[in-house]
Amino acid sequence: MKTVLVTGGSRGIGKAICESFSAAGYFVVINYNKSEKEAVALCKSLKNAVAYKADVSKKDEVAAMLTAFPDIDVLVNNAGVSLFGVFHGANDEDIRRLYEVNLFGTLNISRAVLPSMIRKKSGVIINISSVWGECGASCEVDYSASKAAIIGFTRALAKEAGPSGIRVNCVCPGVINTDMNARLSIEETESLVENIPLERLGTPQDVANSVLFLAGDRAEYITGAVLSVNGGFY
Numbered sequence: 001m002k003t004v005l006v007t008g009g010s011r012g013i014g015k016a017i018c019e020s021f022s023a024a025g026y027f028v029v030i031n032y033n034k035s036e037k038e039a040v041a042l043c044k045s046l047k048n049a050v051a052y053k054a055d056v057s058k059k060d061e062v063a064a065m066l067t068a069f070p071d072i073d074v075l076v077n078n079a080g081v082s083l084f085g086v087f088h089g090a091n092d093e094d095i096r097r098l099y100e101v102n103l104f105g106t107l108n109i110s111r112a113v114l115p116s117m118i119r120k121k122s123g124v125i126i127n128i129s130s131v132w133g134e135c136g137a138s139c140e141v142d143y144s145a146s147k148a149a150i151i152g153f154t155r156a157l158a159k160e161a162g163p164s165g166i167r168v169n170c171v172c173p174g175v176i177n178t179d180m181n182a183r184l185s186i187e188e189t190e191s192l193v194e195n196i197p198l199e200r201l202g203t204p205q206d207v208a209n210s211v212l213f214l215a216g217d218r219a220e221y222i223t224g225a226v227l228s229v230n231g232g233f234y
């Protein structure tokens, strides 16, 4: 049985990813930070799963998680936070937190799983970026920059790790109906939907489907890819 580690697996997109991999027969490590209740409930509802608390931005917590689960076949770097407001108005603490979770969290875990993947000469890493990382968003400048960095990281690591039998890909969700977008008013949501050719917001399951595809054998010749899952929005 293959093992998948999903960061931020307790809620939203991460939760749908955990459910999809469990249904596909994987052992699922559900990483969470604050949402213990949700993670434990999800764990109970899945076959072959375990919930594990670690803040992805803290290297010691990441190291402890990988000591507990040293044999990861698929890593999904999904944990993320948003930061909304004008670029010059953001405070240092929020800015640092954003990059520490979105960017350094992804780098920390990827660096920590690679040695065992290299030893096995196999492994898959899937990074969750964002449409804003592709095209940039007003009032989400730091968020967009952190997600653009994930795209660059994906492309570069795919080149470095390919000869070791490791594939590295990235999914860029569009506007997905989760807690992250709970601050949007009905009017803002309607105006976003008007600009989506498929005329609806995305669902966590839309993203999970693409992640499961990229993890599997049907994607065995795909690496360094940036897959847009945004209903044609961009």
Ligand code: NAP
Binding pocket: 007, 008, 009, 010, 011, 012, 013, 014, 031, 032, 033, 034, 035, 036, 054, 055, 056, 057, 078, 079, 080, 081, 101, 105, 128, 129, 130, 131, 172, 173, 174, 175, 176, 177, 178, 179, 180, 181
């Ligand atoms: P969400 O509902 O706000 O969930 C965020 C997840 O990240 C939670 O499971 C949370 O876990 C986890 N997380 C945050 N900080 C963490 C940390 N330090 N360590 C471990 N886990 C942490 O967001 P979502 O919409 O599902 O977003 C998931 C990913 O998709 C994010 O990377 C986001 O940037 C990206 N994305 C979302 C959209 C969208 O429209 N929703 C669009 C493009 C990209 P805890 O609650 O346990 O802390």
